[in-house]
Amino acid sequence: MHKNKNNGHTEVSIFFPEAVAKIGSCLVRAKRRIVTRKTIPYLLYFPAFIATVGILYPFFRSVVLSFYEYNPTYGPAYFIGVQNYIDLFQGVTSPSFWLSLRVTLIYAFANISIQLILGLGIALLLVRTFAGYRIVRAVVLFPFMIPPIIEAMMWKLMYEPVTGIINYIGSFLGMPRIGWLGDAAWALPSVIVIDVHNFTPFVAIILLAGLQSLPKRPFEAAQVDGASSWFILKNLTFPLLKPVLYVVLLFRMIESLIMFDMIYAATHGGPANATMSIHVNAYYHGMRWTMFGTSFAFLVILWAMVFSGSFFIIRAWRKALEARMV
């Protein structure tokens, strides 16, 4: 502030250093008031929260629309309560919800169990060191790096019924020509094989890392006691590996249940609906037939399935972690 001699009035010039300092200190004080110990965690979380909201908006919109008859071909959306869900549970949609549920569950269950067993096997193989083990470990991880859509195309090339390499190799083993992805009986197993090839490395590598992080003492003790390798696996490795197994289970469950690109690229849900998972079914209802209300009902149920599954796995995982810490 400085006094203007001419008229005696006090003027504040914002260009004056004092004023600037004043504004600065105001800002600092404002900042102090906003950035307090109580608010810091929220402030840090805020950017992610905004993104969360951005993602949640379309999500909730779809959830709301699942209670509407929403078919843009037919007309504007109107509220019909849980009718879409009733239709699903009565199995009147075509392909029916129950069929899709079966496919989805078989797909997820087969995936998870095969991948866990295979992955654990591979992890146990690779946990030992041998000549070139580093290269083997790196190479085993390769399929995980391949986009599922490319993986599906890759296998489609090999599954090709007439010219494909798999039927060719099969012919030496006396197998008849099989339609694989085009055969209603073989399609689902064939897609599962693709998924297994794509994601077993993920399971194997996480379990491998888990194995490496295990304490050495109990194993040495068991070996001194002359325990069989099966006994060690069952009573030592497995329980100690539990938290890691749960994480693998969680990720594989989520991704198997909502897998879309691989199934769609490989079979379009056919033949004879043999691979019509819930996600693909919802896709047909929405993206092809504009029955978006029904489609969203499918997806909400799928989401609820994944959500509740994850909830229980995460709880079990926490428990396992605590058990291991004690």
Added chain:
Amino acid sequence: MLGKRGLVLICLGLVLLMVLSLNGFAQEKKWLLPPEKADVNWAAYKGTTLTIGLNKHPYTESLRPLIPQFEELTGIEVAYVILPEEEFFEKLLIDLSSGAGLFDIYMTSPMFEWRYQYAGWVEDLLPYYNNPKLTDKEWYNREDFFPLVLRANEWDGTIGGGMGEGRWNGIPVMVEFFVQAYREDLRKKWGLIVPKDYPEWYDVVTKADEQGGADFFGIVERGIRSWSTVHSGYYTGFNSWGQKELTKDLYASIDTPKAIEFTKIWVKALQDAGVPGWPTYTWYDGMESYAAGRIYMYNDCDFFAATYENPAKSTIAGKSGYALPPAGPDGRIASNLWTWALGMSALSRHKEAAWLFLQWATSYHSMIDATVKHDNFNPTRKSIWEHPDVANMVKNWGAYPGQYAENVNLMLTKYGDIRWTPNPDVTAVGDIWCDALHEAYARQKTVEQALKDSTRGINRVMRKWRIALGIEK
């Protein structure tokens, strides 16, 4: 020696002569002239940008090189999005149903237009056509289109009928019918006949399958889970047997005794003489295997001939014959029809400019270039079909000279039509129907049972239309 003046005079005279003669010519056939001569203010929407959604298709390939001409002519900028078929329709559907309105013009087809018209996503073209400020009818010459194909893109919105009346939803740019493409060389070698009905057809393909050995197959059809599997060979036969997929009351009628009888023959042919894993076959898989010489017969689009007869793409060029589809028990021959058309989005913000593009792209001038220079088959304008270059091109396709052209001609005039019952959910009906064929093929269900089960699904999809029409409460 002529003086300078003389030279100028002669030049002037020549130019005058040319202009005069052109004028005189134009009075008779104005539509043969380049677009500059049309009575249209091409430059009216200079600076606009149009976005066009195109399916990856030979027509698209033939249109793309022509677009710069349009941009130069009008000063309108054209952005185009080319997507593979499935993705194209999905993107289009998301775009239209979400009201986003990315596309001004898109490639479409009657079966999709029915949905789009009901949803209010496609613009009626007639008002633009009838607007003298925008259209030079004489130059555009709409009458040149085959009436059958033009009619397919018109609909008055009556569910169950009304084709060829009311709104004009799209301008056809190519048309295809479903014929028998077979190996003439092998037919002669093995002493087979060209089947005239479906029992004969079954015999022929099974015999060919036996003759060909382990790596050769009697028949291929497209097979993926899609309405298009039903649409092509299957519906062609189904309709020859006098069947329709919906009753007048919009209930499914795909499980009538005759339908079952036909379906049994058809599925059995695929089981006994078809490629393994038929349900994975897209139409291009089928085309590819046929062109690779592994298949005796492919009942699908006639214009695949352009690939079969091209030695660069095919190992069997010149070895194919093309025949009308087999007849039904009453001797009825009836092929389904497919046509790609250009339509205008109702969400477009540049509708007049879009019409200029449509008018230009489907004029004789553009379409003759597309066919002659860039292989767009089958053309939808009579005049192009009659053009000597085109006639010359297709002359040698088939078992005997002119077989291909003869077939197309018969189709266009006599046997071909859109056989589906017009309704907005026709693609859903087809998708569900296809499941029945897959189930019967996989021997999971009997043909009767499979068709009956699909009937239920179709009935549910059609329920809201029955309610809308007051047939059901």
Added chain:
Amino acid sequence: MAYLEIRNLTKEYGKVKALDGFTLEVEHNELVVILGQPGAGKTTLLMTLAGLEPFTQGEIILDDEDIVDKPTELRDIAMVFETYALYPHLTVGENITFSFYSYRAKRAGLSKEKITERVKRITEMLEISDLLKRYPRELSGGQMQRVSLARALVRSPKLLLLDEPIAHLDAKLRHRLRPELRRLQKQTGVATLYTTTDYMEAFGIADKILVLHEGVSLQIGTKEDIWNKPAHRIIGNLLGVPSMNIIPGGRPKIMNGKMNIFTEDGLQIPVDKEQQTRIQEKSIEKIDIGIHPSDIRPVGGGEYKPVLRGEIYVYEPLGIKGALSVKVNKRIIRVQTPARYEQRKVGEKIDLYFKETDTHLFDSKSGLNILFMR
């Protein structure tokens, strides 16, 4: 005004009070030891002073300046953590000089030479000059401790906080480092707060000791004060090896004009005049008696009249001293002895003597020393 003044500092975690009305004055060059059991709130106190944890109310004045609102980095306080908290990605040298490269320190503008000189002095003092190029993971516990100390001292901070700095070292190293720490502190003259659970450490190093229990400061005083007049029964527990004998639940009774305390175990312990008046004044009903093992003497041959009579329960030779456990009635009384008691047999009868004035009487209810009761 003292150099550091902490007034009425209170910190609540929900309903639990981690610090309750904590008050302390520390002079320049003074080393105050905060003695307390694990969980007493020692670390919380230091964190609060360093500004690493918020508190509910109170005042902290350092060098005539209220530092309550100052963020940690501006307080100019150095701290040595129980875990040492060395920066794993930096070498020892970088660890020690880390503070000189903060924005604030850079502005203060200490020249490179000065930094080097200081580092040299401090590392020589702590005998770690040859470790400067190493990474923390390559150090032993004692080395890490000294590095963390060097990191704190090199700054010559206004206040030094040492959080159980030698607790995780082995006994030998602890004994060696203790005097070293005191010498260093006196050399640098930084006011220091030092926490520990070990009374020996506290006695060995402190100018002043504060006993902290459950967030409450029980007693502040010199080591003599703490040893001779523990203000609270709990302090007795903290002191000595073996720790103070506490005989609970005694009732004072006057016999022959002299007060005695009769415990539940049937022991009879005399009380001196001063204590007697105090008990009567405050009309205390139940008394716990504390006696340092070192104040009890085994006697024989009538030189002193024995106060207690019992039998030898066990004897632990502790080198220069011994710890004798004597069973009196049902109670074990621990006695500190010279080494010669080794020869005595278990079960042998023994007489114990201690002065009346050496007993510490605590009110059973509040646990307070009766002398400190208000």
Added chain:
Amino acid sequence: MSRNKKILYTIAIVIVMIWTCFPIGWMVLTSLKSPPDVYAYPPKIIFKPILDNWLNVLLGQEWTGTAYITVHTDIPRYFMNSFLIACGATLIAFLLGLPAAYSLARYKFFGKENFAFTLLSFRFAPGLIVIFGIYQLYQRTGLFDTHFGVMAVHQLLLLPFVVWMMRSYIAAIPIDIERAARVDGYSWLGVFTKVTLPLLKPALAASAVIAFIYSWNEFLLGYVVTGPNARPMTPALLGFISYERVLWGQMAAAAVLGMLPSIVLSLFVQRYVVAGLSFGAVKG
């Protein structure tokens, strides 16, 4: 190990390697085949390798039988798109996720576990359920067919992953180290950049690589929110199912190209990735 066991062990490893590599190898072989070789039956394992598919995909050089002509190829552009998007998405995920992870790891606050679980639950959402709304949103905001738009929508996958991984990494760093740095005169931000971040370096590398791979491999979201401009590699590969023929050779070449970056990247930081994948799992 006994001799027999050793042989069994070796056989097992060989089987695993074949199972892993054969499909990839077949793809690579296919990318080197001429069209007749691709369709040959029996399938050819020995053939005359050609680079035509690669030339076509990378440079747009097509062999017409007599000469190379220049045709249009978008694959290098899509490749760059994917690269840009994967890098950008990873960066955004860390910019948004790292503070959140720090907050979850270091502070106790009301509703913390709920926040964390909500974030994770995005992973549960089938892509389709959000896509319709996102498409509409994008068209309105002009994010459709922009690189940033794809990066943003990929946060659906990356953000939960980054937050949960980094949360466990940060929790594993003793808090006293940060406190010590505060005491040493560093502001909160100074501590974060000078101490926490350097300590997180290996963890960051591992998570970043995996996030990159997630983004690179994603199909459905990128497919819906892009047109020809910002289109990533995975949806573009579908384009090889062309009208006239399935260009298996070229598609294989493009597909090999499409998996190359992830594989190369993972080789570089293989050790970090293995450590990183397990770290979050074990520590929780």
